[in-house]
Amino acid sequence: MGCWKDISQAAKTCRNHCPYCFLSLHVDDKIPGDRKTDCGWKMYPIAYExxxxxxxxxxxxxxxxxxxxxxxxxxxxxxxxxxxxxKHKENLY
Ligand SMILES: [Zn+2]
Ligand SMILES: [Zn+2]
Known part of the structure; x- marks a missing residue:
């Protein structure tokens, strides 16, 4: 589980993820910031580039x-x- 420290605050900007644990919410559909999906589930970081x-x-x-x-x-x-x-790959959060 993430820390959820700042996720409500983060969700007000175009960022959906927590700046500390990178846990995110699935609120965007095709375009980042469009808020067009009803999923609302947790998203976890799996990679970066x-x-x-x-x-x-x-x-x-x-x-x-x-x-x-x-x-x-x-x-x-x-x-x-x-x-x-x-951590996510090992299912620890
Ligand atoms: Zn967090
Ligand atoms: Zn989803």
Whole structure:
């Protein structure tokens, strides 16, 4: 389980994920920020990539298995991202 510290606050911006544990909510359908799905389930970080110096995090929904990519935010604790991706793969959070 994630910490849920800031997820309600984070959900007000175009970011859906928690800056501390990277847990996210499945609220967007096709376009990040469109808020067009009713799923609302938890999304976990499964991978990341760096393109044009920008870090993008890939999230997967635990209910419908849909993948989403989202930009990191400035206050994300990205140094912990690797750890959380591993944790998720081992089903520890
Ligand atoms: Zn959190
Ligand atoms: Zn979903």
């Amino acid at each position: 760096i393109k044009n110096w920008q870090l993008k995090i890939c999230f997967q929904c635990k209910k419908c298995w849909k993948n989403h990519r989202n930009k990191r935010a400035d206050d994300d604790e990205v140094e912990k991202l690797d750890m959380y991706i591993k």
